[in-house]
Amino acid sequence: MIKMFSLKQNCWFIRKVVIWRAVASIAWSVLLLPVTSAVFVLLSRFSLFHPIQWISECTSLLTASSTIFSLVVLCGVVLITGLFNLEFYTLVPSIPCSRMALLGTVLHPRQCVHSLVYCTMGMLVMWCASVTIGGRYSTLGIPCKQSESGEVVTCLNEYHLFLLLAGAFMGYSHSFLGVVKNMYYVSFQPIQQYKYPRFKGCLPMVVKCSVIQSLYSARNFAALYFFFGYVPKTWISSTLHLQIDSSLQPLDSLTGLLDFSLLYHLSISGTFLYFTWYLTVLLFRIYVTEAYSFPVQSTFTEDAEQCLPKVLAETNTLVMKFLALQDLALLSQHSLSRRLEVFSLSQPGGHPHNWNAISRECMSLLSELTQRLLAHQDAVASNGRVKSQSASIDTRSASSSSSGTEDVSETPRLSVPLRTPGSVFTSSVGGMHSALTAPFTPDVDSPFSSPAIRRLVGQQEPRSPWFGTVQSPHIMRRGPKLWSASTESQSNGSPPASPATVPSPPAANQKPSFLAQWLQNRREQVKSFLAKRVLIVYLFNKLPEASSQALFADSQAHIWALQGLSHLVAASFSEDQFGVVQTTLPSILSCLVVLLEAVDRHFKLPHASSKPVRTVCSMGDSTYKTLRFALRAALKTAIYKITTTFGEHLNAVNISTEHRKRLQQFLEFKE
């Protein structure tokens, strides 16, 4: 964790902006804590028939020293939550492609630490809550009379224990759901709003989510306690030498649990607990996604690294890159003066450096996505061909080589994929579990079709299962195409196409020896044996549309790049005095059309165009599930924006005939 902190802090943007935003969000969460605590006190002591007594009790309680102490503890909890938010947040969600991968994520050491800390924090908050509620909940030990001797001893207060355990349970479920529902994924809103209106608008949603979540957790915890409640009870009472009061009704029985006031207090405290955490998450999201205005150009050279063209090219700091792209999209739509700066020429020399850098960066982003999609399609297509037993080597190599050369020619500059910094965690998980999952890369349609075909697969792709990550199995199953493309790109002196190619074994291109063949066959046998077990299939079966979601996980960046490019190009029609955009217009258009073709083909794949199920209400953001649709819509809109602005003038632009045909469709509004 510390290492990651130091790595992140190298960037000026993290140091100067993100840290301060996080601090501000934590400060606000701490400031809001007394308010939520007061509401909690009011609700927990609620009595319908004695309103005056209720109010006076609450006011005296709010000024009591125990409440102040609880507040201090809660502040600590909020601080730790805020630090975890800052540490764990990600702009690119990690999308596990199988249940096994999900399990791996949940059991990862880092996640275990997270769960442990959240359990502790949950217990702390619940302790504060039980002290605040008072009455029978306040302490762990209570004096009680033993039935036979009549002497007073300290007994275990089961109500207090119940609440503490509920806190731990809720803490764990929060941490668990955080992984499953991508709680730390921070998405950007489609519209810009000031922080306060946005907070106000989101507040009802947060309240609703915390109430619902708390009710679910209370139900689950009550069920759990009903069955296993005696274990912690006896353990605590034996370690702390507390007696169990036999005169009281034990709570792990049906009559003990059907206590309305207990359940009310449980759900109220649970709501308070979740609300504290969710509020911190919400404030952090609002602060981090606030638009940041980067200068387009600066007069001082020391500020050059903070200017938009430089910042866009940055790949290590994902937040900065995203905010820069967002800023680009905003300036292209709303700010005339900043657009003029983009179109301006450099003072000595007269080169359009700003426009060149910005357009190059956007186009390399888009072509990187194109490549990713093509690679995925190749992987799926080669699987299909093998399955239909019509795997003729020559056609495949021909197609792969042609597409490979096409890749290289289309993309003058291969960029390093965006996903690396955001998901260090997941990639390490992938590395750990790839050995487990790699032999099981079943197809979407028929996971384990027949042994004969699988043997064929094994012989034809003897190396493919050995590398790759869980995060991106599509790259793993790329087969010969991947290999040729990556070697080509390496020979061209550009960085490798994907991180997955790096750890590939050196013996990949060698012919499989007899031993390897035998091993291969054994492996296939083991695989077919395991494939018949239901649990294994359940765990390793690929989740539908997960690979599609994973492909478009960072597409918010592409959407902004598309918006920024198209609006800048459209604005250049009237605002570009020196014609700097004209020189890049053909490459921009062909880049967009190539991407459109790739996206169109992607949506023809199974599961790619199926809509995800709507989640009713949760703090976890599920916008990443629909990013591919948003990207397709943004792409078409971008092309339309350019074609409607330029109209017939597009005929004078030098692009290939196929692309011109496609653009003609757009000119006639037939898309």
Added chain:
Amino acid sequence: YGLLDEITNSAEEGMSLTHCNHAAFAVRRFSLWASSFHGSLFPHLTLSSDEMVAEFSQMLDWSDSALRSFAWHPHTDKFAVALLDDSIKIYKSNSSPTPTLKHRCQRSVCALQWKPLCGSALAVACQSCLLIWHVDPASLSTRPSSGCAQVLSHPGHSPITSIAWSPTGSLLVSASPVDTSMMVWDVAAESAVPLQRVGGGGVTYLSWSPDGSRLLAATPSALFRVWETRMWTCERWPCLKGSCQSACWSPDGGCLLLSMQGERVIYALTFSDLTGINNTYSSPVTAFFLMKNHLKQLFCPPFFSGSSFVLRAGDSQADNHPSVIAVFKTRSSPVFELLPCGFVMGEAGAEPRFMQFHPHFQHGALLTVCWSDGRISHVPFYFSSAGLLGGDSPQQALASNTTNPSSNKLYTEQIS
């Protein structure tokens, strides 16, 4: 009541079911009482859903009109018409098949709008939800399946009476008279951002300025708001009397014309600063035309920088005055001006119900009018000179061309 349902659902295990049900029941009663109290503040909330749609639809006499809504495509020669039986037909200029759109959620269609910068997407405001149809222009099918439609809904946000696409086609805003927040939809992602302002009791009519920088939101009360769409803050405009019925923007987005309920005046708001954030407004009323009847609809064609038209439909109950459409020339260049130009009348007995300009008619302006007898007619105006300065009026064509087979002649009259 999603929350209450959740409460009752999660109460199943281990919880005292009866208590929860009682609580839920009490909350329901309370909310009913609260809504009735609210209804006395805002009388429109006592209307039924259909009555509300009829009240706030841009189509006059929506409930007995054969045509429920109409929309030109912003870029091509095609339009969509919603009919009384809740189906939508799409007509194109070149005799290709006319697709009929039907969906089980598609009831009481109140508004239609094509997505700008897109060839296929059509947003439909229905009673319970918002439908986005994706009608492939190249396909020859006459009955696109309901799989082509996206259903967007939000609890408490129905019936939807007005929708507005942003001119860049990236956002869609929908409004409901019962919901104080309007929804800003990211349609592809099917996610909505609610923008809530409590005053006014709901939002009835939305209109996005052609340059995309502002959005008008009218409420059922005597109040309307103008949102700026960069940071989504709004300005409140309490009206003098009555609610805002209809509005239109000048093509450059600098001027907004409004008609109020029960008033025979067109108000104009001029936005002096077009690009900045801190807007200062000039005095609100610059144009005033006293007419016999109150105004219902206003439309500007979004073209020709110098000149445009504002139209007015009067629904006159007065005996000798058939409903007419008044045509004005407008000029925005030095100061905003409205010059009366002429009237468009229908057949005897036919009243105009809805009208819209063709968004990009090459030779002048093309006004499409939906009449009370179910006809749609197109009235072309040919400009004699491009400038139109000095008050010389455009030549109006005497006959109307229609794409509908049941076309008829219109009686037009020239005044200026």
